[in-house]
Amino acid sequence: MKFAELHGYAVVLPEHQNYYPDLSFIKLNNEQIKFAVDFKTTYKLPDYPDFCNGFTLGSHGEYFIQRHSTKNIQFPYKDYLAHVCLGIIYSRRNDKDLDETQIYDLSNLSSIASVIGNFEFFVAEKWRIASDKSGSVNTANIGSINKISDIVQGNGMFSQLGENWFDDYWMNYGKITITTTESGTKKISSLVDFVKYRGGDINLITPKASKTKGILS
DSSP: OOEEEETTEEEEOOSSTTOBOSEEEEETTEEEEEEEEEEEEEEEETTEEEEEOOOEEEEOSHHHHSTTOOTTBSSOGGGOSEEEEEEEEEEEOOOTTOOTTOOOOGGGGGGOOOSEEEEEEEEEEGGGGEEEEESOSSSOEEEEOOBHHHHHHTOOTTTTTOHHHHHHHHHSTTTOEEEOTTSOEEEOOSHHHHHHHHTOOGGGSOOOOOTTTSSOO
């Protein structure tokens, strides 16, 4: 296990490239204190400058559901006191005259034009910036909100409900079947339906901002 020391913590790297999280912080004098830190990067949408492309917040698969599991995770999920995202949101340079194939000498290093800029940084617990939709099509990943100010301020859809609601929702995402008004059935894949099903207060759901309408209905 590879690690370095930083401010009284051992910083542990994952044993495999596809393991969660990117870094594990362990208190040197108390190994029961662990924090998961994941790096996240995404780009701002040029046509909607208040929004970014979004990102995934980790799996809602086995290690998220079975909190003692060590599959694809450095330490069991239950061992971490918090799951934190350290992120960068940037603008992509849109310059038709930029030649990405141009070769530079080391003496010209300072003159190389960056293809990205206008950085914004954020730190947030992942449940505070989560949406209620999957972040990828083919894998079981939790999706983020994508309004930049809400990400920076931690105003995700679960931010007023709390972390227990986040855990419960994503542990059961797409697994619970309910009846519809048309006498049919459907799998729950929205936070409104889930909170109603659990008998909670839907007024505590923080609406996800929409690029076109301000909020999602």
